[in-house]
Amino acid sequence: AQSVTQLGSHVSVSEGALVLLRCNYSSSVPPYLFWYVQYPNQGLQLLLKYTTGATLVKGINGFEAEFKKSETSFHLTKPSAHMSDAAEYFCAVSTNTGTASKLTFGTGTRLQVTL
Amino acid sequence: ETGVTQSPTHLIKTRGQQVTLRCSSQSGHNTVSWYQQALGQGPQFIFQYYREEENGRGNFPPRFSGLQFPNYSSELNVNALELDDSALYLCASSFGQGDTGELFFGEGSRLTVL
DSSP states (O other), X not given: OOEEEEEOSEEEEEXXXXXXXXXXXXXXXXXXXXXXXXXXXXXXXXXXXXXSSOSEEEOGGGOEEEEEGGGTEEEEEESSOOGXXXXXXXXXXXXXXXXXXXXXXXXXXXXXXXX | OOOOEEEOSEEEEOTTOOEEEEEEOOTTOOEEEEEEEOTTSOOEEEEEEETTEEEEEOSOOTTEEEEEOTTXXXXXXXXXXXXXXXXXXXXXXXXXXXXXXXXXXXXXEEEEEO
């Protein structure tokens, strides 16, 4: 079974500081990995995804993530936080149920950005 | 391009009642997945519909059922509501069976069971 662990349910950074949100996965097959963002009272929006190829993946809003197979990690980073980045972030791994693909999500990390 | 829309946005039910949630998929998408997001948790997969048939199901009891219509819109039905069914229900559409690409999520239906 595939699973995702997000370290830190809450992360607080100052505006302009580096954002680092941690995600480790468990998978018996090469994983497809995703980061989604959820703003208050909204659905989830895809930030970026890793399927195959380049291990450093760039997404929207200046975010990027690096797939490290040796560490089973897919941490999300952004060089400089903005107030608008405050949201809930979910790491997810794609799982095949036999006929369908589903996403298995972590429990989320709430990012707070302070002045 | 029309995004994923869900209705109703909020609703309150009592234990034992039944509820139907609706979802219109994004234009051009033929696959709909439903997820349950309890407070403070990540979304959990309920089931997926492709071309009007359920083609994958998560660890949810049979009182959770669904439908997909010829226009690819979908319904989630929950019978005999329990307090633990209180959650945000998210619909996501995509193109293709077994697609591991991007899911497009609606804003969700928030269900409160009293």
